[in-house]
Every structure is written in structure tokens, then in C-alpha cells.
Amino acid sequence: MFNYYLKLGWLSIRRNPLLSALMVAAIAVGIGACMTTITVNYLMSGNPIPHKSDQLFYVQLDNWDPNVQSDDPLEPPDQVTYTDAMALIQSAPAFRQVASNRSGLVLEPGDEDELPFNVQSRNTFADFFPMFDLPFLYGSGWDDDADAAMERVVVLSRETNERVFGGEDSVGRNVRMNGMNFRIVGVLDQWHPVPKFYDLTNGDFNDPEDVFIPFNVAIEYQLPRNGNTNCWKAPDGEGFEGFLNSECVFIQFWAELRTEAEKQEYMSFLDAYAEQQKLLGRFPRPLNNRLSNVVEWMKIQEVVADDAQVMLGLSLLFLLVCLLNTIGLLLAKFLGKSGDIGLRRALGASKPTLFVQHMVESGLIGLAGGVVGLGLAALGLWGVKVLFGDDLEYLVRMDWVMILTGIGLAIASALLASIYPTWRACQVAPAGQLKTQ
Amino acid sequence: MLSMKNISMVYRTDLVETHALREFSLDVDEGDFVSVTGPSGSGKTTFLNIAGLLEQFTSGTYELDGRDVSQLNDTERSKVRNEKIGFIFQGFNLIPDLNLFDNVDVPLRYRGFSAGDRKRRIERVLDMVGLASRMKHLPSQLSGGQQQRVAIARALAGDPRFLLADEPTGNLDSQMAMSVMELISDINRFGTTIIMVTHDPALAELAGRNVHIRDGRVSDIGEDTQIVAAAHG
Amino acid sequence: MELGPIWRALMRNKIGAILIALQIAVTLAIMVNAVSIIQERARLMARPSGLDEHNIFHISSVGFAPDFNERATIEEDLIALRGLPGVVDAFQSNSVPLSDGGWSMGLQTEPGEEIDGTGVAVYFIDEHGLNTYGVNLLAGENFSATDVDWRQRSEHEWPDKTLITRAMAETLFPDDPDGALGKAVYINDDEPITITGIIEQMQAPWNSWSGVERVMLVPQHTLFGATRYIIRTEPGRRDELMPVVEKLLAEREKGRIVRSMRSMDETRMESYRGDDSMIKMLKFTVSLLIAITAMGIVGLASFSVNRRTKQIGTRRALGAPKSAILRYFMAENLIISLVGVALGAALAIGLNMWMVETFSLTRLNAWLLPVAMLLLCLVGQLAVLGPARKAASVPPAVATRTV
Secondary structure, X not given: OHHHHHHHHHHHHHHOHHHHHHHHHHHHHHHHHHHHHHHHHHHHOOOOXXXXXXXXXXXXOOOOOOOOOOOOOOOOOOOEOHHHHHHHHHHOOXXXXXXXXXXXXXXXXXXXXXXXXXXXXXXXXXXXXXXXOOOEEEEOOOOHHHHHHOOOEEEEOHHHHHHHHOOOOOOOOEEEEOOEEEEEEEEEOOOOOOOOOOOOOOOOOOOOOOEEEEHHHHHHOOOOEOXXXXXXXXXXXXXXXXXHOOOOEOEEEEEEOOOHHHHHHHHHHHXXXXXXXXXXXXXXXXXXXEEEEHHHHHHHOOOOOHHHHHHHHHHHHHHHHHHHHHHHHHHHHHHHOHHHHHHHXXXXXXXXXXXXXXXXXXXXXXXXXXXXXXXXXXXXXXXXXXXXXXXXXXXXXXXXXXXXXXXXXXXXXXXHHHHHHHHHHHOOOOOHHHOOO | OEEEEEEEEEEEOOOOEEEEEEEEEEEEOOOOEEXXXXXXXXXXXXXXXXXXXXXXXXXXXEEEOOEEOOOOOHHHHHHHHHHHEEEEOOOOOOOOOOOHHHHHHHHHHHHOOOHHHHXXXXXXXXXXXXXXXXXXXXXXXXXXXXXXXHHHHHHHOOOOOEEEEEOOOOOOOHHHHHHHHHHHHHHHHOOOEEEEEEOXXXXXXXXXXXXXXXXXEEOOHHHHHHHHHHHHO | OOHHHHHHHHHHOHHHHHHHHHHHHHHHHHHHHHHXXXXXXXXXXXXXXXXXXXXXXXEEEEEOOOOOOHHHHHHHHHHHHHHOOOEEEEEEEOOOOOOOOOEEEEEEOOOOOOOOOEEEEEEEEOOOHHHHHOOOEEEEOOOOHHHOEEEOOOOOOOOOEEEEEHHHHHHHXXXXXXHHOOOEEEEOOOEEEEEEEEEOOOOOOOXXXXXXXXXXXXXXXXXXXXXXXXXXXXXXXXXXXXXHXXXXXXXXXXXEEEEEEEEHHHXXXXXXXXXXXXXXXXXXXXXXXXXXXXXXXXXXHHHHHHHXXXXXXXXXXXXXXXXXXXXXXXXXXXXXXXXXXHHHHHHHHHHHHHHHHHHOOOOOOOOHHHHHHHHHHHHHHHHHHHHHHHXXXXXXXXXXXXX
């Protein structure tokens, strides 16, 4: 029976090509607009590391000024101090932990003819690579001993390795940065988490860094920082030492805690540590430590831009207008079919049967509208990319979830729009339309 | 009052030339009740459209109240229809979304009467056809006969020079048909000129005068009477 | 004009009218809010930065060689830059307005830890800074060469003097902004710093910051390893001089790389790119929306006219001239549009209130609503013109047809 309905639907669509085309267009435009904004929002809010996002926690300690708010009232600052980061690394009970920040370095390629160029460096600890599941093309990350010994080792991104070594296996070779030699221990494969969840203080959708070096090395050689540094009071001491011992925050801190028990244990440690620091005269504000998993942290940092949400809302309303249009078109179409319907009723079709038949037809139109709409959405996403530039390159890709969502939304919308017109058309009395007047 | 002389109506398409009316002439005086009969395809409808200024004819002259209405433009023709002619259609042609009051009101609005004037006229004619009490009802709530009566009221509301009726009982059962015909006869008795187009000879007999059209011309009624008699045989 | 019967007829056959009215309502709601956002963004983008933007560009210098002498490099770079023909002036700084990265501190009018400072953006300049930016000094004096010293990376003490923007003066001393001149303010809770001049306007690096007009200038060269040079050229010579400067600096000293050369125009464009894109997207959406609604009206009106062909013929037979038929449908559409825009106005306000609440958008401009309502009614009338004219051309003879 369903096949029969499909056939009838197709014939009916064909019989009225202009009207059908208009209906498909009306739905397609609405779906196109919606899927463009839905895709961007979906990717912005997408979980970049779903298989362990609830085991990775961003750590916040409240060392801030009792007299003023840092970003938000009652919110601890969004980074930690050097003192606290080191203390946690030393003693906090976690499966894995990392402190990290960013630097801007200058890489001098071995070749004399090549000009030196700027690279972004992520300064971090050995646990970074297994914690965030970075994929390796060659070699691996470094180990805890290298951190402790402040070895000058480096992991290159795939793109950096391409640029400097032509993509070869460069493990074991050296690369010169800021006048110092670093030994390559690993080369990453393609890695571009969207958003850049591990550092949301410096551009939520930026590219990941070009090189990775041990945090302790960056500190030891006072490599230039490239991130946000916030201080609520001037350092007490002088120079770099004074800075490290100050209340200035400039470090992002993550802990991997596999179970609820581990999380509780860690939280207890944080609280105890904070109490201890209070006794030393630090942490003047009330106890306010935070552990946020990846999704929570992304929400707190408001990764999904307001503008993206506004556009989503507007395009849903836009779809509504398109649907109202579709209802009108369907009414017009079904009026012309009243003869057919009356005949079928006279021949014994019940109202529900006819209702289903015409809903199937609407579903077909919805399907067509969805397909065309996805094409329009692809166009829309390309337009978004052109407007916003390459920053959004990773936010304008359609995956299967989005494609199915688009088709589903189109069919659902078409069915919704056709409920009233179909119901009304089926009210035709069996014999009423059979006379010629 | 009404004088059509040698009216011809030719429909031309690329392939075919149809002569719907040939050299048709008709004079109607004040107070006349004329029936125009003829078989299907004889040109009755064309005559109706021309008499009612619904269509323009190819050649001939048409005078109404001494005024030549042959060459009027669309707006002028509309005005003449509005002021001088009252239509009664086979299918009643009431506007389904309007109640009886608003339906009768339609031609009066184009006339430019004041609101009070219109109200008086509408109430008067609806009363005349016996439907004043149902002024606020919709046509769908009335029987066929009642709907035709409303249509007649609408035709009379503007005090037209003549009524032009097209198969007024065509869509009615015999009982309703009789009552409508009685109404029409009464109206004529009160002095209104009536031109009625019909194919029903029994209906035609109610009129004072009969004009028979065949193949677009006025024909000798004798020829067709035999055929009709044979059909009723 | 038979408004009463038109309305009563509409009431008995509401669906087509409701569909059009709803479309108009939702379109109005979207349109008004979108235009409101566009206006707000355009306003933001139009704010001047206080600089002679068209003739200014900047370039970064990052030292890397172990023997890199930053101080000597900066001194010699500046001499070379200022000596270039076509260059009006140049100086070295930590960041640039609208560049999205920079320093902020807090200044307070009284010393003390417990007092909340006012956030202010900090730029390090020398005695050539004001001239390079083309900024007006409203009161007081520019820094002299002797005022300017050298700041090491982890230094946290500040010079004695500062120049602040008028906006900062107004925030610090709301009752007497002009009196700010000569006063001491406190940085880092209790370190005094004297206001020796007030400049007309300069913007902070962050264009969406509420304090974007609050800037303080301090007389220091920075030795942070990486720095930025800001160069002002004679009018019209910027594009020609940019590659010249890049080459000059790159060749002069090999222990550093030069990168990220941008004109201020480009910097502004980048800074507001998100807003500009939003404006473009909204304009496109609104245009499309109006087009769709107009087409929807054309479609529904055509449908409605077709459905009533018999009725139209009857009216013509009863004496309606073509103009009356045209006016009927135009009037009917106007009534529907009026209902639509009335409903739409309510929706628009509701939507705006919600967006102000949720996204901190600005309230919409009062006059926007009536203009948009008028516009949509006009669009509706234009859209229905075609179908109305088709209706008017229905021949009176339709009334006598029996099929």
C-alpha cells in the first residue's frame, strides 16, 4: 500500500510541476537557512573528545582579590598561578595532570637559505599527549623524567614537520628555536579539535600549536609567553622570580580523573590545599575551587558565540515563514484535487486512507525539499566561511548527523505543514465534487 | 425602451469562425415580458451576454433608453449594467461568504448610494421576496428556491430598467420553480420589464411575448415547436 | 469602499488570510530585530579609533638569536624608520588599538588595597607616539625624550607620568574631568602616577570591551623580546612604503624576524570582521525573507482570486467596473496586512525583549517599528497588485457560464 501511495504521490507531483517546484523551493530555502546555522552551532558546541570528556577536568583555584571580581562575581579566575600549578603537579592525587601555557618562538630551519619563522608553542607536561589522545605519526611524547630534567625535547605538529623536514620521520633530529637546540621525540598526525577545548582563554577555534615543549623548559629559559596574564596585585618580589611567586595567573590546568571517587578525592585535595594556603596568607576569598569537565568548561567559557545562537533563532523563524508559505501552496494544490478526492471517496476510500495517501505525498515533497535544502546549506556554509575567514574552516563542515538532521527536519516540516490542508481536503463529500457545476 | 438592430456576434480563432448571432433584432417596450427560447447552441447565451452588456458584439446597434450603448468602454458599460439591468442567473450566483444583506448590497455599493439609502432598499426588496427575517443568514443555509429569491431581490434593489433572467428555474425542483416563476410574474405585473432566456417552452408561455433563436437568428417558432412536440411526445 | 462586507467575508474564509497575516507578522518580527542588530553593529563599527588610520601601519619584530641586542636594535630601527622619505614618524609599542591583544591595568583615585580600580588599557610609547598616531593633546604636555626609559620583562614598577584619554579622565573624575590634569592616580593599589596630559581619543585593543575608550599612555620602551613598530606615512604613501619598511627591518638585523605587517585599515577590518559578517548575513536573510513573503502573498492571493472567479464575474455583471475589483482585492490585502503587522509588532517587541535578556542585545529603536510596518504593508500591496489586476480582468461574461 505504501508503494501505491508513493506512486500516487509521484504522479501528483509530476502533474503540477510548477506548484510542486514552488513547494520544494519553499521548504528548501527554509531548510537551507536552518541547516547552515544549525551546523555552525552544532560544531561549535560539539564535544571534541566524547569518549573521555567526562573524565577530563579543568581546575580552578580562587586566589583572587577579595575586593574585586576577576571576570564574573563569585567566579574564580580562569587560570592558575605558577606556585599553585607546581604544587598540584607535585602532590595532587590524579591519574594524570598537566599545566600548560603558550609561547611564541622563532624557529630557525637548518637550511641557511630558509628564513626563520614564528611558531606557536604549547608548553606542557608529559601527560598532555595521553590525556588528550593526540595521535602520533612518528615517535611519541616525552616522559616524566624529561620533565624533571628539563630536557630540551620537542614534539612537532604534522604541518611543522612538513614545512621543516618535508614530512619525513624526523624523530631524533634537532630543531633550533630561540637560539637553542631541541631534540625531536615525536611528530603528530592531523589533529584539530573543534573547539580548541584545552585552551579556551586564547581563541576558542584557533589552530592547535605548531610545537610542544616541556613547561619547565619554557620557564627555565624564560621563553616569551603568548597568552593572557592577569594579576590582581603587583608581584612582591623582583624580576622573573618575583613574577613566578606572584598571584599572577597565566597557566591552564587539567586533571584526568577516571571515576567519581577519584574526582572527590581530588576535590578534597584542592580544598585542603586552599585551606593550607589561607594559613600562609593567600587565597583571601572564600573557598571556591572548581572542577569542570570538558562540556561544562565549554559552557562556562561560552564557546558557542552569541551571534551564532541569534542566527540560529532567526533561521528557525525563517523556516516558520517558509512553512506558512508551504501551507498556502498545499491548500492551493489540494483545492485542485478535490475532484480526485471525491472520486476516491465515492469508490470507497476512507478519510484516514486518503489522509495517509496525501501525507505520503507531502513527505515526498519534504524529502525533495530536504535534498535541495542541504545543497543550499552547503552554499550557505561556504558563504559563512568566506565571510568569517579561515578561522571557521572547521566549523563549516557537514557530517552525516547534519545531513540526516536536514532531511529529517525537511520531512517533518513538510508533514507538519500539510496536516491542515490534507485534513481539509479529505473533508470533501464523496459525491459533491462529481457534478460538473 | 430597448432596441437591438442587426446584432451580429462572430467569434474568431485561428482555425474557426463562429457566427453566434446573425442579424439579430429585438425591440422591447416598457413593461414587456419577453421570453427568448431556442435549443442548445442556438446563441441564447450570446444574446444574453450582449443584452446584458456582458460582451461586446461585432456589428449592429443596441440602444437602451434612447442611448446607443454599442461603443461604450468597459467602465461605462459597467455603469449601465449597474443602473439599468437586474441580473438573475441560473446558478443564483450569490457570494457564499456574505450574508443575504451583504449579497443584496453588492450592486448598491457600486451605485454610490448612502448607507441609509442602501439599508432601506435592501430591507424593502428582501421583504418583497419574503426573506427579510433571514437577512443575516448565509446562502448555504437556504434552499435553492430561497437563494434564487434573494438573487431576484438583489436584481431589484437598484430599481433597474429591466430584469434579465437566465434560466431562472434551471437549478430548481418543480415546486420551487413554480414559486419563483410566480414571483417573477408578480414583478412583471407591478410594471418591471423582464427579458427571460429559457429552453423550457412551458416557462416561455408565461411570458407575454416569445422570440425564438435558432442558429443565431430569429427563427420561425413554428419549425421548432414540432420538434419540441415530438420530443415531449 | 465596502470594508464591512470585505471583513465579514474574510471572517468566513479565514485560512488564506490567516496564513498571509502570520507570514507578515513573523517577517516583521524578524526584520525589525535583524535591522536593530544591524544598526547596533554598524554603530560600533563606525566608532573612530582616534588615530590617523589610513596612513598608519604596524609590524612586529621578534628577537631569537642568543646574541640579540634588543635595545640597540630598537634604537637603530627607529632612527632608520624615521629617516625614510615619506615617513612622518614612527615609534615602538606593546600593542595597537583594535588588535585584540594588549595590556590592561587598574587606576584608582585613592591609594589602598580595598579600593576597586578602574580598568584601563595601557600602551607604552615614546615622545614620538602622539605624532605617529596623529592624536590630539587636549591639555598638558607630551612626553619628552628624557621621560622615556626602558622597561624589562618582569619589571612591575611604573613611570611617574602618564597621559590619559579624555574618556578615562571623565571616568576617574566625573565631576571635574578637566581637573584631572596634574592629579596623582594610583596604580597597583598604591603606586602614584601623575597625569601630565589628556589626549582627545584613543581606543583600547578590545573593541567589545566596555572600557574601549579608556587608555593610559606611559613613557617607556619595552624590552620584552618581541615588539611592534608603528609607522605613519605621508598621505597616500602607505602602500608604497609598507614593503620598503619590511625589507629595511629584515635586512638591518638578522637576529630577529619581522612579521605580521598590517595597515591600520586591515587591523580595523579584522577587528570588526565578526560584526561585519553578521551585518551581511542579516541583510541577506532579511532580503530573502521579504522576497519569500512577497512571493507567498502573490501565491496565496492568486489562489484566492482563482477560487473566486465566479464571484468576480458576478460582481462585474452587477456593475462593478474593473477599478472596483482591483480596489476590492487591494483593500482586502491591506486589511490582512494591517492585522499582520499589528500582530507582528507585538511579536517583534516580544522577541526583542527576549534577545535583550538572553544575549544582551540593545533595545530596538522606537521608530524602526512603524517604518517596518509601513514597508511590509507596501510590500504586500505591491505583491497583490498582480493577482488583483488578474482579478480585474475577469470578464463579466463569466457570470453566465454554467460550467
